[in-house]
Amino acid sequence: MPGKLADCQERDPALSELFIVEGDSAGGSAKQGRARKNQAILPLRGKILNVEKARFDKMLSSQEIRLLITALGAGVGKDDKDLSKLRYHTIILMCDADVDGAHIRTLLLTFFYRHYQEIIDAGHLFIAQPPLYRVKRGRAQQYLKDEPALEDYLIELGAGDLTLRGQGAPALSGTPLKQFVKKAMVLERVLDIFERKGRNRHVLTALARQPTMGAGALATEDHLREIITAAEAYLRAAAPETLPVSFSFEEDREHACVRLVASTRANGTAQRSVIDRELCLTPEFEELRRLARDLAAAGEPPFLLGESDAGEPVHNLPATVARIMAQARKGLEIQRYKGLGEMNPTQLWETTMSPESRTLLQVKIEDGYEADEIFSTLMGDEVEPRRKFIEANALNVRNLDI
Structure with a gap:
């Protein structure tokens, strides 16, 4: 097994989970906070190779990609891939909740879509939903997934009596x-x-x-x-x-x-x-x-x-x-997590990893042709189609890093 992988004790793939984690710092917290019986942790360093632009041999020369392929255990390529050997039937992408995290998540999704679409089709691939904010008022605290959730929270608080x-x-x-x-x-x-x-x-x-x-x-x-x-x-x-x-x-x-x-x-x-x-x-x-x-x-x-x-x-x-937001922020402590590594193991477990409290998004392909077009547009070499796609969808996003 790859040196970075903290494997789980369970050997039944149907009961085993693999968390693919952004960064060594978050990987360390995840390793300490996990359920060792059935949760394995694989930290990946930085932004992995964009496989949309890379030849197959170049992809295999990437250390992070090789670590990922080895951890999955099913081989890669039409001649060597055997999904019956897949070691985990729940594979969870756990990236930071910011723009950089979204980019890394997209790179990982591109990798799975281009080389392990069978994993997606079988319903094995998921996206974790870590919080971007922790808000605390007095002794009460709450975790909020993203900027829209924080806005809703502040509006509820600030406009309540006005x-x-x-x-x-x-x-x-x-x-x-x-x-x-x-x-x-x-x-x-x-x-x-x-x-x-x-x-x-x-x-x-x-x-x-x-x-x-x-x-x-x-x-x-x-x-x-x-x-x-x-x-x-x-x-x-x-x-x-x-x-x-x-x-x-x-x-x-x-x-x-x-x-x-x-x-x-x-x-x-x-x-x-x-x-x-x-x-x-x-x-x-x-x-x-x-x-x-x-x-x-x-x-x-x-x-x-x-x-x-x-x-x-x-x-x-x-x-x-501005007046309503200022009213809401009175007496409120707001912490924005710059990355998963800023959460201690207990917080990471409670918010993102525990089956009892976590939220997971299952990755599904509803329209194969449209999915192919989107990956080609966003991750390919052509700049102009990507620019047009971003402009056409500008109203659908809150934070856009161009």
């Missing part, structure tokens, strides 16, 4: 307020995408709130002028620091319509935000419009937020979210 009052709309509290805050946070992430592409987030929000704003609104300047008037009123109330904004029109001959151009200045730097037909037809802009309209139902800023009937004024959505 009421939000917008101009000309019913007050929000309880579940409606929590849903409002969640949508506001998603809106900010969508705006981050546009801001990275050089567009002003406040101008886009002001325009997207208008019910008739879309590709059809670019047909005539007259229609756009009505939208601009309403958008300017919103900016005066919610983002006065954006003013002045100069709106102008450009002809779009290709689509027989106009482009709307918003010129602003931030920290002395001029910014030119172009709103054209192509932008209005993107999934991101459609999502922005939907969220902005839903949030507009809470009324116009400034808002009043507090436990009392009066509350304190907040001038826009980001300030509202």
